[in-house]
Amino acid sequence: MLRSVFRRHxxxxxxxxxxxxxxxxxFTATSLTSVSAEPALVSFGISERSSCWPAVARAEYVGVHLLGEHQSELAATFARSGADRFAPPTAWREGPEGVPVLEGVVAWLVCRxxxxxxxxxxxxxxxxxxxxxPAGEGRPLLYHQGRFGALRP
Structure with a gap:
């Protein structure tokens, strides 16, 4: 029931x-939340069965990237199990604290x-x-009813 309800959110x-x-x-996450302004805190959920959990469990820093409506393919790539998520056409670079930073996103953060x-x-x-x-361009990508989509004008 929980999944059925949250498909509508x-x-x-x-x-x-x-x-x-x-x-x-x-990995793709739809659970990102702003927690606090002072200090600046965010939260996200990750399955302990995720192939990314060992990296996140040990990471001193993580990157948080807000995707734009033009990036549904990127979201799908990072949601796909077994995919080489950082292979072309994914554009990325090493950012602050050695965190992988994705190019072309609406905004990104590095977090401890x-x-x-x-x-x-x-x-x-x-x-x-x-x-x-926060200087990226574009409107946000949304997830609703099991699909990636855009805000209506």
Whole structure:
């Protein structure tokens, strides 16, 4: 029932990235939340079964990328199990603190995890914002009824 109800809840789409053992990792998240302004904190959920969990569990810093409506393919790539998420056409660079930063996003943050709280089969990661860039262009990508979409004008 929970999944059926939340399919009806529109959510913004983010990609969370981390580096681990010299490799970039990342996944699509619709659970991103602003937690606090002072200090600046965000949170997101990640399944403990996710291939990215070991990287996020050990990461000193993570990247949080807000996707634009033009990036539904990027969101799908980072949601796809077994995909080489950082291979072309994904454009990225190493950002502050060595965090993989995706190009062309609406905005991005670099955050330091301060808590990884068990929550059922997931962990809720609370992270303090240390850097970022809100200057990207575009309107936000949304997730609703199992599909990526855009805001109506």
């Amino acid at each position: 529109a959510a913004g789409v983010a990609v969370i990235t981390a580096g681990h053992q010299g490799r970039p990792f990342g 995890p301060v808590a990884r709280i068990p929550a059922g089969d997931h962990r809720i990661v609370v992270a303090e914002v240390t850097a970022g860039d």
